[in-house]
Amino acid sequence: MTDASVAKLEAENAIRRLVSAYCDAVNRLDADAAGQLFAADAKVRIADFPELCGRDTITEGMRTTFAASSFLRQQCDAILIDVDGDRARSRISVFEVNRKPEVDDLGLIFGFYEDEYALLDGNWRFHRRRYTLQLRALLPASKIQHIPGFAPQDAFRA
Numbered sequence: 001m002t003d004a005s006v007a008k009l010e011a012e013n014a015i016r017r018l019v020s021a022y023c024d025a026v027n028r029l030d031a032d033a034a035g036q037l038f039a040a041d042a043k044v045r046i047a048d049f050p051e052l053c054g055r056d057t058i059t060e061g062m063r064t065t066f067a068a069s070s071f072l073r074q075q076c077d078a079i080l081i082d083v084d085g086d087r088a089r090s091r092i093s094v095f096e097v098n099r100k101p102e103v104d105d106l107g108l109i110f111g112f113y114e115d116e117y118a119l120l121d122g123n124w125r126f127h128r129r130r131y132t133l134q135l136r137a138l139l140p141a142s143k144i145q146h147i148p149g150f151a152p153q154d155a156f157r158a
């Protein structure tokens with residue numbers, strides 16, 4: 001394996017870790033942790049909302065969004081990454097479930113991110129994010145099954 005191949009694999013792994021760290025911060029409703037993953041001059045556009053410019057503005061936008069959620073679970077997968085030196089691009093499939101305070105219904109969101117990354121001081125950071133919404137649905141509480149003590153029949157056994 002060539003040095004260039006190894007460097008590309010290392011970059012792809014670091015970008016996957018960056019995306020995972022972002023999803024983890026979102027799932028914990030931690031806007032500050034998520035915001036630190038962006039370049040200082042980053043730009044984010046979510047669906048048809050106005051573009052947010054700059055890490056501080058992006059962090060504040062996440063803080064506002066997270067405050068409107070009592071539960072938020074984001075799952076990012078099917079990451080396709082193209083690395084070109086100290087820049088990279090990816091497309092990421094996203095599934096999100098959220099619940100607002102004092103509301104039993106669950107919001108379901110399907111979409112994808114188109115990301116651009118920059119390698120800054122040895123760390124990959126989001127430089128530009130564009131989220132495209134594919135489907136948004138509301139799951140009424142009456143359709144949610146709460147099963148206390150649920151355990152799958154074929155649970156993993158050590």
